[in-house]
Amino acid sequence: xxxxxxxxxxxxxxxxxxxxxxxxxxxxxxxxxxxxxxxxxxxxxxxxxxxxxxxxxxxxxxxxxxxxxxxxxxxxxxxxxxxxxxxxxxxxxxxxxxxxxxxxxxxxxxxxxxxxxxxxxxxxxxxxxxxxxxxxxxxxxxxxxxxxxxxxxxxxxxxxxxxxxxxxxxxxxxxxxxxxxxxxxxxxxxxxxxxxxxxxxxxxxxxxxxxxxxxxxxxxxxxxxxxxxxxxxxxxxxxxxxxxxxxxxxxxxxxxxxxxxxxxxxxxxxxxxxxxxxxxxxxxxxxxxxxxxxxxxxxx
Amino acid sequence: xxxxxxxxxxxxxxxxxxxxxxxxxxxxxxxxxxxxxxxxxxxxxxxxxxxxxxxxxxxxxxxxxxxxxxxxxxxxxxxxxxxxxxxxxxxxxxxxxxxxxxxxxxxxxxxxxxxxxxxxxxxxxxxxxxxxxxxxxxxxxxxxxxxxxxxxxxxxxxxxxxxx
Numbered sequence: 001x002x003x004x005x006x007x008x009x010x011x012x013x014x015x016x017x018x019x020x021x022x023x024x025x026x027x028x029x030x031x032x033x034x035x036x037x038x039x040x041x042x043x044x045x046x047x048x049x050x051x052x053x054x055x056x057x058x059x060x061x062x063x064x065x066x067x068x069x070x071x072x073x074x075x076x077x078x079x080x081x082x083x084x085x086x087x088x089x090x091x092x093x094x095x096x097x098x099x100x101x102x103x104x105x106x107x108x109x110x111x112x113x114x115x116x117x118x119x120x121x122x123x124x125x126x127x128x129x130x131x132x133x134x135x136x137x138x139x140x141x142x143x144x145x146x147x148x149x150x151x152x153x154x155x156x157x158x159x160x161x162x163x164x165x166x167x168x169x170x171x172x173x174x175x176x177x178x179x180x181x182x183x184x185x186x187x188x189x190x191x192x193x194x195x196x197x198x199x200x201x202x203x204x205x206x207x208x209x210x211x212x213x214x215x216x217x218x219x220x221x222x223x224x225x226x227x228x229x230x231x232x233x234x235x236x237x238x239x240x241x242x243x244x245x246x247x248x249x250x251x252x253x254x255x256x257x258x259x260x261x262x263x264x265x266x267x268x269x270x271x272x273x274x275x276x277x278x279x280x281x282x283x284x285x286x287x288x289x290x291x292x293x294x295x296x297x298x299x300x
Numbered sequence: 301x302x303x304x305x306x307x308x309x310x311x312x313x314x315x316x317x318x319x320x321x322x323x324x325x326x327x328x329x330x331x332x333x334x335x336x337x338x339x340x341x342x343x344x345x346x347x348x349x350x351x352x353x354x355x356x357x358x359x360x361x362x363x364x365x366x367x368x369x370x371x372x373x374x375x376x377x378x379x380x381x382x383x384x385x386x387x388x389x390x391x392x393x394x395x396x397x398x399x400x401x402x403x404x405x406x407x408x409x410x411x412x413x414x415x416x417x418x419x420x421x422x423x424x425x426x427x428x429x430x431x432x433x434x435x436x437x438x439x440x441x442x443x444x445x446x447x448x449x450x451x452x453x454x455x456x457x458x459x460x461x462x463x464x
Contacts, residue, residue: 015320016320017320017321017322017323019323020324023324030324030327031324033327034324034325034327034330037327037330037331038330038370039330039331040369040370041333041334041367041368041369041370041371041372041393042367042368042369044333044335044367045333067327067331068331069328069331069332
């Protein structure tokens with residue numbers, strides 16, 4: 001091993017201040033979190049809800065969360081992997097699926113709070129900017145969008161989820177600047193383009209071009225769509241049906257699995273003093289026996 | 301040039317964050333609620349530059365008299381000359397902690413109410429007043445042997461041996 005001067009001395013480690021755990025994991029932006037959670041002191045214990053949207057490689061997670069010193073409380077959650085129940089089997093992480101997940105969460109929350117009759121939201125997704133009108137008896141459910149660590153570019157799927165929640169009837173302060181279809185030159189949202197994205201029009205267009213130009217790539221790329229028998233023209237119809245199914249029954253399905261009676265162990269159990277001593281004696285005996293056998297072999 | 305007496309003069313160490321606690325502040329600070337009449341300690345958080353109290357109030361305890369959007373109004377005693385004035389300051393919540401000076405009293409209220417409730421159910425009259433610690437009870441000394449100590453007569457010759 002080459003002789004290298006030690007870079008990080010003991011003094012370095014003694015003075016090192018670790019960042020917060022979730023910052024080390026790269027999962028939480030504390031600057032944004034402080035600003036999302038901070039409630040006016042003269043509103044005392046009124047919860048401030050944030051609409052959390054996170055994307056994994058194969059799933060979309062949408063939650064309504066309120067902050068607590070003991071830990072955040074989730075009021076309601078919706079996942080993209082629940083959409084097969086509403087009729088959407090493929091493409092669970094695209095813009096259209098994000099819209100569906102947002103819509104599902106919004107309807108679920110409103111149903112839970114018994115506000116779903118008052119606040120229908122926008123039943124026909126036109127892609128235009130829609131904000132909830134306050135009804136007579138109760139004010140709309142207000143929540144703030146929490147994007148997490150994603151880069152907020154125009155047309156990002158997280159704004160698809162935002163549009164879904166808005167059309168579902170939630171009151172989320174927003175601007176149409178980042179919806180798909182907003183053009184920087186004209187500084188206006190092209191509702192047609194946005195509507196196409198909500199109904200998977202951009203996917204249908206890609207499917208058509210691939211079918212003509214590169215059929216093999218089409219077969220490999222959209223294999224699941226082909227398996228379900230989905231044609232580019234039928235996508236919009238399918239999404240319309242999914243939206244209707246979501247509005248019809250947004251309740252979450254309880255899983256039938258029972259929680260395991262005892263917790264599964266993920267690490268080794270710590271041995272007692274006697275057990276450790278016994279193990280040591282066993283190892284010594286085994287060593288002696290092996291050494292004795294070797295001696296016998298050597299003698300032979 | 302002289303040192304100057306600005307608002308934050310002489311606060312180099314006072315307002316400094318503790319060792320290895322620099323950077324973002326924990327979120328629980330923002331989640332606490334304060335009601336009018338609560339006792340709070342004022343402790344400046346040097347990393348939050350807004351809503352800082354004057355260095356005099358660092359370490360003082362006072363009562364909340366006002367609650368606004370991001371700050372708390374605290375009423376603190378300050379000795380000015382020959383009198384104590386009740387000063388009202390507004391401080392952001394990052395520079396304030398709930399005080400435990402009152403905790404013992406609030407605990408006592410709870411236990412006393414419970415005891416009084418139980419006593420009322422039984423029909424007794426009890427006193428929940430705190431009593432000061434009285435003198436210790438008398439006791440007999442056990443197993444002591446008596447040793448009488450008397451002075452010995454002064455012996456000039458032997459005692460002067462050292463320094464003579």
